[in-house]
Amino acid sequence: MPKPFPAEFRRDVVAVARKREAPMRQIAKDFGISESxxxxxxxxxxxxxxxxxxxxxxxxxxxxxxxxxxxVLEQ
Incomplete structure (x- = not known):
């Protein structure tokens, strides 16, 4: 299983995506993640x-x- 991305990185990517200045596909590609x-x-x-x-x-x-x-309590 791949190592999860840091929370700070995720927040930055989400912030950029929410601006909707570029297509989601392009944003994902720029950050090196999949669109899904x-x-x-x-x-x-x-x-x-x-x-x-x-x-x-x-x-x-x-x-x-x-x-x-x-x-535990039920035991």
């Missing part, structure tokens, strides 16, 4: 910013932790 990767990052950023419904990273982490605690 760029689209996924934009969707995740929309969820994190509250623009799109869904679970944020923080909420997902909390849910995982609660499920883990629940399994």
């Amino acid at each position: 990767c760029l689209n996924r990052w934009l969707q995740q950023a929309d969820v994190e910013d509250g623009v799109r419904p869904g679970a944020t990273k923080e909420e997902s982490a909390e849910l995982r932790e609660l499920k883990k605690r629940n399994r």
